[in-house]
Amino acid sequence: MTKWGELWEKSLRDISVEAALKCLDDAGVDKVDSITVGTMSGGLFNAQEHLGSLVADYLGQRFVPATRVESACASGGLAVKNAYMEVASGLSQYALAVGVEKMTDVDGGDATFALATASDYDYEAFHGITFPGLYALMAVAHMKKYGTSLEQLAQVSVKNHHNGSLNPHAQFPCAVTLDQVMTSTMVADPMRLLHCSPITDGSAAVLLVPLTVAKKMNKPYAVITGIGHASDTIALCQRKDFAKLEVVEVAAQRALKMAGKTIRDIDFAEVHDCFSIAEIIVMEALGVVESGQGGPATVNGLTALDGDFPINPSGGLKSKGHPVGATGVAQVVEAVIQLRGQAGPRQIKNARTALTQNMGGSGASSIIHILEAR
Amino acid sequence: MTKWGELWEKSLRDISVEAALKCLDDAGVDKVDSITVGTMSGGLFNAQEHLGSLVADYLGQRFVPATRVESACASGGLAVKNAYMEVASGLSQYALAVGVEKMTDVDGGDATFALATASDYDYEAFHGITFPGLYALMAVAHMKKYGTSLEQLAQVSVKNHHNGSLNPHAQFPCAVTLDQVMTSTMVADPMRLLHCSPITDGSAAVLLVPLTVAKKMNKPYAVITGIGHASDTIALCQRKDFAKLEVVEVAAQRALKMAGKTIRDIDFAEVHDCFSIAEIIVMEALGVVESGQGGPATVNGLTALDGDFPINPSGGLKSKGHPVGATGVAQVVEAVIQLRGQAGPRQIKNARTALTQNMGGSGASSIIHILEAR
Numbered sequence: 001m002t003k004w005g006e007l008w009e010k011s012l013r014d015i016s017v018e019a020a021l022k023c024l025d026d027a028g029v030d031k032v033d034s035i036t037v038g039t040m041s042g043g044l045f046n047a048q049e050h051l052g053s054l055v056a057d058y059l060g061q062r063f064v065p066a067t068r069v070e071s072a073c074a075s076g077g078l079a080v081k082n083a084y085m086e087v088a089s090g091l092s093q094y095a096l097a098v099g100v101e102k103m104t105d106v107d108g109g110d111a112t113f114a115l116a117t118a119s120d121y122d123y124e125a126f127h128g129i130t131f132p133g134l135y136a137l138m139a140v141a142h143m144k145k146y147g148t149s150l151e152q153l154a155q156v157s158v159k160n161h162h163n164g165s166l167n168p169h170a171q172f173p174c175a176v177t178l179d180q181v182m183t184s185t186m187v188a189d190p191m192r193l194l195h196c197s198p199i200t201d202g203s204a205a206v207l208l209v210p211l212t213v214a215k216k217m218n219k220p221y222a223v224i225t226g227i228g229h230a231s232d233t234i235a236l237c238q239r240k241d242f243a244k245l246e247v248v249e250v251a252a253q254r255a256l257k258m259a260g261k262t263i264r265d266i267d268f269a270e271v272h273d274c275f276s277i278a279e280i281i282v283m284e285a286l287g288v289v290e291s292g293q294g295g296p297a298t299v300n301g302l303t304a305l306d307g308d309f310p311i312n313p314s315g316g317l318k319s320k321g322h323p324v325g326a327t328g329v330a331q332v333v334e335a336v337i338q339l340r341g342q343a344g345p346r347q348i349k350n351a352r353t354a355l356t357q358n359m360g361g362s363g364a365s366s367i368i369h370i371l372e373a374r
Numbered sequence: 375m376t377k378w379g380e381l382w383e384k385s386l387r388d389i390s391v392e393a394a395l396k397c398l399d400d401a402g403v404d405k406v407d408s409i410t411v412g413t414m415s416g417g418l419f420n421a422q423e424h425l426g427s428l429v430a431d432y433l434g435q436r437f438v439p440a441t442r443v444e445s446a447c448a449s450g451g452l453a454v455k456n457a458y459m460e461v462a463s464g465l466s467q468y469a470l471a472v473g474v475e476k477m478t479d480v481d482g483g484d485a486t487f488a489l490a491t492a493s494d495y496d497y498e499a500f501h502g503i504t505f506p507g508l509y510a511l512m513a514v515a516h517m518k519k520y521g522t523s524l525e526q527l528a529q530v531s532v533k534n535h536h537n538g539s540l541n542p543h544a545q546f547p548c549a550v551t552l553d554q555v556m557t558s559t560m561v562a563d564p565m566r567l568l569h570c571s572p573i574t575d576g577s578a579a580v581l582l583v584p585l586t587v588a589k590k591m592n593k594p595y596a597v598i599t600g601i602g603h604a605s606d607t608i609a610l611c612q613r614k615d616f617a618k619l620e621v622v623e624v625a626a627q628r629a630l631k632m633a634g635k636t637i638r639d640i641d642f643a644e645v646h647d648c649f650s651i652a653e654i655i656v657m658e659a660l661g662v663v664e665s666g667q668g669g670p671a672t673v674n675g676l677t678a679l680d681g682d683f684p685i686n687p688s689g690g691l692k693s694k695g696h697p698v699g700a701t702g703v704a705q706v707v708e709a710v711i712q713l714r715g716q717a718g719p720r721q722i723k724n725a726r727t728a729l730t731q732n733m734g735g736s737g738a739s740s741i742i743h744i745l746e747a748r
Contacts, residue, residue, distance in 0.1 A: 011496070034603075035605075040423060041417045041423050042491070043415045043417040043418040043488070043491050044417040044418065044423075046495070047487075047490075047491050047495045047499070047500075048491055048495040048496075049414060049415050049418075049444060049446055049491040049492055050444070050445060050446040050491070050492045050493075050608060050734055050735050050738060050739065051444070052444075052445055052605060052739065053445065053446075053605040053606070053607075053608045053734060053735065053738035053739045054494070054608045056605040057605065057606070057607045057608050057609075057612075057738070061605075062605070062606060062607065063604045063605060063606065063620075063621070063624045064604070064605055065603035065604060065605065066445070066605040066739065067443055067445065067452055067455075067456070067603075068443065068444045068445065069441055069442065069443055069444075070423060070424070070425070070426075070442040070443075070444060071424065071426055071427065071440070071441065071442065072423055072424040072427075078441055081441075082441070082456070082459075084463070085456075085459040085460065085462075085463040085465065086459065088459075088462075088463035088464065088465070089458070089459040089462035089463040090462065091459065091462070091601070113421075114417065116421075117416070117417050117421050117422055117423040117424070118423055118424045119424075120428070121420070121421045121422040122385070122422075125421070126421075227465070229408075229439035229441075230437045230438075230439060231409075231426060231427040231430040231431065231435075231436070231437060231438055231439065231440040232427070232431070232436060232437065233427075233431045233436065234424060234427045234428045234431045235431075238431075246437075247437070250437045360424055360427065361424050361427065364424060364427035364431070365424070365426065365427045365440065
């Protein structure tokens, strides 16, 4: 992946190619059979669609089949799934997945508008609600139903910023205190600035090959043993319980079943903490803890780097940043780095099995991958 | 497919669901395993991304994995390829591909802007050129290199409007004369209004299943035996010869090789006549005729409904309309209707093998399918 942040001196095509070249260099591969690009909205952020061809062209891979996939903020996870299908269907041996979003080329208002197109535009965004508001509704529902506290929510950000302070690619590689989170600017009650993932430019890439090919490459690799992909109603208001994310439950069940595992077999997870409340509901949906126990478990250190079930060792969306189409790919990058034992000061001990959970909108789509060390 | 046209009384979600339901009714299937939506720019046309989840939701297929794919005007062809990969990878048994674009909800200037994001925005659209201009450059190059005449170009539109006059789903189901085409309003010299495909609202859908499942369904079906997918430089100016479409040559070779066929084995084709010049260059790239012979062959009737190699029996993009993300899916729909012998007055005799060619931008991507009757 590239360094993430406000990359004013680089363009959409620059960062896509930078991440892709780093990936191909790491793998020792010059030529690929297909490219899948995960991007939420090249149209609204950059006045540029046709991103598959753009990336193939600037990567010097003329004539290579190139596909752009989109599932809002889960576009990156979808790119990895699509590359998996390229390989599993027999159409590709070397399938490159690139996630990218260049979000700072529009002004703040436009970025919020672009992101709002991940919701049900006619029934949600048109009437004025944006994503901080949607997740604030989920937070209020969770607080009311389970007694989740503001301190518990804030602890998610404290933990993720601690992890991100150990990640040189993070946009905000700085620790924050509980007090800083709890007194930061209010965005949509109870979501304050330090509960919210930022606007980010960034890209990440992974290369997928058949296992038989991977074995011959003499490079460290991880194996994708499970994929779970699900959708739900695009509008939050169509769902019965705002304090649940059923789409994550379903995707997790599918991924674990495919991998022949239970959540107890997973050593750590990268999850979609677009807002602090999201990490809490997601860990409950994955079955890491019972419903309602996400807040207390976070405060008790279960999900810390040295806890029994580390979550977001990379710093998560909160600290690492959230270039929406790149996030799902970067989750897989972090999983591979951890499984290879190359994560340095944020290395999780004896990490053998990882889960990555990427999410679109207010939970209208989710894609989960299970990766294992070899 | 839905009736195509200016569908002011229907929304993006309405027409997607209408086409999908017609498809599922035709197949006798209630529940699918995955949905792939091909759309070029929900963001710029409709302020709505996350289209996979939107369509799955409104189609009543909650929790179904849903993917949106984009390759500009080849997004529909890409949706069919993606559904093929869902089946071939073993992830889906019933894979639905829906192509949709709702283009009239923005005003004319915005539609032209949205379409221009299929080109290289920084190096093409930003400087003022739009697609009629890009294809006009290709037409001038072809005329200069091969002596292709204005009458030959106009004959493409005359033929396609004749075919479209026999297609009740077409946006403009009316015949036009050579004189009408040659005296229509100039758009970008030498491309006049009746050389250009229109702005259209529309949707189309196809269901893909493994052959073993298709045999048990007791419905007429066709088999996809070849897929060719390729990209090229996103900017036209980066290519050596404006009178060629190498991306189509490469995609055709790949599709024919996979199907174990040559172009002589193909009975008819649906091709991407976004502008009249496109059909001429595409038929040359496919190998239907030698380079430079597309114009004379069109005038001589080779590609007419009763010719030796009928092209665009549906009316093509010119007469049927061009809701960009839907076009590639509708090409496959027409191929299946013809292979089933259900095309009524536009039926091609003894049609057993079809080729569909969908294209993005000025030829920065192309996806070709070969379908065979069973």
